[in-house]
Each structure stands twice: as structure tokens, then as C-alpha cells.
Amino acid sequence: MKKKIIFLFLFIPLMAFAQSGGESLPVHSTEVAPGVYRLFVNERVATVLFSGPDGVILIDAAYEQTATQLKAAIEAITQTPISYLVNTHHHGDHVGGNVALGSNAIIISHQYVRDYVSSEHRAGERVIPAMAEEGRPDISFLNELKLDFNGQTLQMLHLPKGHTNGDVIIYFPESKVIVVGDLLFADNFPYVDVGSGGDPMGYILNQQYILDNFPRDLTVIGGHGPIYTMERLREYNLELQKTVETVRIAKQQGMTAEQMKAARILREWEAWGKFFITEDRWIDTLFPVL
Ligand SMILES: [Zn+2]
Structure with missing residues (x-):
């Protein structure tokens, strides 16, 4: 692990930081289980800290621009350095703080995430430069990785073709917590990054996989929302699923996506459209795949 290069790069987060004015909002810390904290950064993106006798593991690093405030929020909980930083996927609002928070830690991710951040890649129209070496994952895996840490076996599991093609969920069996990254935009329409191998149908199936394969008494922490x-x-x-069926039926009846938007066929879920993905964008996401 050679992590000596200091490299500042222009970074425009996927969900424009400017939407929140770019100002620093507080990091809200919630202890969801003993030693397990959800740190909600700028009221936008969730990271998870697990502190115990073996040390500290951080799941996701939020934006590059919020790294200082996230670091301060972590130090308010523990002075122990971060041993491991796990990335749930490659988007800038989850890996942006990797250099600032993970350069002295072992960074773990899915192999695709390592591939994305290690070279220049596209996010829609934008070109995202390769991340500085000290922010790139040190350990990457394809299907599953288990880590014995702080008295439990943390399970990191790849769920393909969901939000991206490299989404990883992390299960804390003793804490009864599951961190699902952007496979959950709680109380909102989800963003599905089709350009990075995401798939709206797979997104729904991956949530069902979580529901069918893990205990019912877990606390579920998504990347965004409550x-x-x-x-x-x-x-x-x-x-x-109902939103999907609504669009599917409208398409079968011959409506175009523009007609669906004009008719506001997803109006029932309008409260879900206020954060990032609007009713119209969700229609645009679903229409081509139905
Ligand atoms: Zn994302």
C-alpha cells in the first residue's frame, strides 16, 4: 500500500452538492446498535461507523467536500483511527471522502468499484478522473467477503445489477443491522445508474433478496433517506413495484413517456420525487425496460 501521492481533483458529486447550497450542514449521528452509528452527512448521504475492541470500520466516506465535517463527527465518537473503509459502490457521494478518511485504512470494495475509481470514467455526461492512489480500494472481491471484527463476522455481499453493477451490502449479524447502500433511497424514488450496469428490475429484485434472506428484525440503513x-x-x-406496474400498464395502453409525465401517472407517489429522482425521471428510467 503506497499511499504517498497527494492529488486534488475536481469532483462534481452525482447529486449536485450545490443543491444544498454547498454549505456545511451538521452530521447527524444515530447509534442504531451498541457501537454502530449512522452518520447522516449534509442531510443527504448516510455513512456507518462501527467502533469496538478491534477498532473502527467505516462504511462509505460521503463527499470529498464533507470529509472534514465527517471526520470531526467520527472523532466525537472515537479517537481510534479507522482500520477499514468499505465502499458500497463507486458513486462520488460514497467514495469522495476516500482519500481524506481512508488513506491510512485498508479500503475494501467490490472489484468493479476498484476498477471504476482507478481510472477515468463517465457519469452521464461528465468525466470523472481517476482517484488518487491512496483513496483506491486495497482489497476487492467479486461475490462475498467476510471480516471478523469487533466480535462478529461482518458479511459483505455483492448484489449485481441493482443501483449499479457493483453494489455491496454489509450485514452485522450480532448488531442486527444491514447496510444496503443505494439499494435503498428510503422514502424516495431510487436512482438507478443504468450506464454503470444498474437495472430497475434488478433493483427491486435485490431488495426482495434482502427481505427473503436476512432476519426480519434488522435495522436497515440505506444510502439516502431515513x-x-x-x-x-x-x-x-x-x-x-406498484410504480412499475403503473408505468407498464400505461405503456401497454400505448402511452408515450411524455404522455405519462403530462398525465402525472405517478402522482400518488409525488412525495417520493422531492429529493433527487422526480416522477418524470422515474418514468424515463422505467419506460425503456418495460
Ligand atoms: Zn449511488
Whole structure:
């Protein structure tokens, strides 16, 4: 691990930082289980800290621009340096703080995430430069990785073709917590990064996989939005399926995407459109795949 290069790069986060004015909002810390904290950065993106006798693991590093405030929020909980930083996927609002927070840690991700951040890549129209070497994952895996840490076996599991093609969920069996990254935009329409191998149908199936394969009494932490229970995730997933069926039926009836938007066929879920993905964008995401 040679992590000596200091390299500042222009970084425009996927969900424009400017939407929140770019100002520093507080990091809200919630202890969801003993030693397990959800740190909600700028009221926009969730990271998770697990502190215990073996040390500290951080899941996701939020934006590059919020690294200082996230670091301060972590230091308010523990002075122990971060041993491991896990990235749930490659988007800038999750890996942007990798250099600032992970340069002395072992960074872990799915292999695709390592590939993305290690070379110049596109995000829609934008070109994202390669990340400085000290912010790139040191350990990457394809299907599953288990880590014995702080008295439990953390399970990192790849769920393909969801939000991206490299999404990883992290299960804390003793803490009864599951961190699902952007496979959950709680209380919102999800962003599905089709250009990076995401798939709206796979997104729904991946949520169902989580519901079908993990205990019912877990706390569910998504990348955006409030903390959920498994029951709330089930309800959300059913609503998401209803949005899909609504668009599918409209398409079968011959409506174009523009007609669906004009008719506001997803108006029932208008509260889900206020954060990032609007009703119209969700229609545009679904229309080509139905
Ligand atoms: Zn994302």
C-alpha cells in the first residue's frame, strides 16, 4: 500500500452538492446498535461507523467536500483511527471522502468499484478522473467477503445489477443491522445508474433478496433517506413495484413517456420525487425496460 501521492481533483458529486447550497450542514449521528452509528452527512448521504475492541470500520466516506465535517463527527465518537473503509459502490457521494478518511485504512470494495475509481470514467455526461492512489480500494472481491471484527463476522455481499453493477451490502449479524447502500433511497424514488450496469428490475429484485434472506428484525440503513425496519423496506418495495406496474400498464395502453409525465401517472407517489429522482425521471428510467 503506497499511499504517498497527494492529488486534488475536481469532483462534481452525482447529486449536485450545490443543491444544498454547498454549505456545511451538521452530521447527524444515530447509534442504531451498541457501537454502530449512522452518520447522516449534509442531510443527504448516510455513512456507518462501527467502533469496538478491534477498532473502527467505516462504511462509505460521503463527499470529498464533507470529509472534514465527517471526520470531526467520527472523532466525537472515537479517537481510534479507522482500520477499514468499505465502499458500497463507486458513486462520488460514497467514495469522495476516500482519500481524506481512508488513506491510512485498508479500503475494501467490490472489484468493479476498484476498477471504476482507478481510472477515468463517465457519469452521464461528465468525466470523472481517476482517484488518487491512496483513496483506491486495497482489497476487492467479486461475490462475498467476510471480516471478523469487533466480535462478529461482518458479511459483505455483492448484489449485481441493482443501483449499479457493483453494489455491496454489509450485514452485522450480532448488531442486527444491514447496510444496503443505494439499494435503498428510503422514502424516495431510487436512482438507478443504468450506464454503470444498474437495472430497475434488478433493483427491486435485490431488495426482495434482502427481505427473503436476512432476519426480519434488522435495522436497515440505506444510502439516502431515513433509517428503515425490514417491515418498512417490505412496504417500500411493494410501493416501488406498484410504480412499475403503473408505468407498464400505461405503456401497454400505448402511452408515450411524455404522455405519462403530462398525465402525472405517478402522482400518488409525488412525495417520493422531492429529493433527487422526480416522477418524470422515474418514468424515463422505467419506460425503456418495460
Ligand atoms: Zn449511488
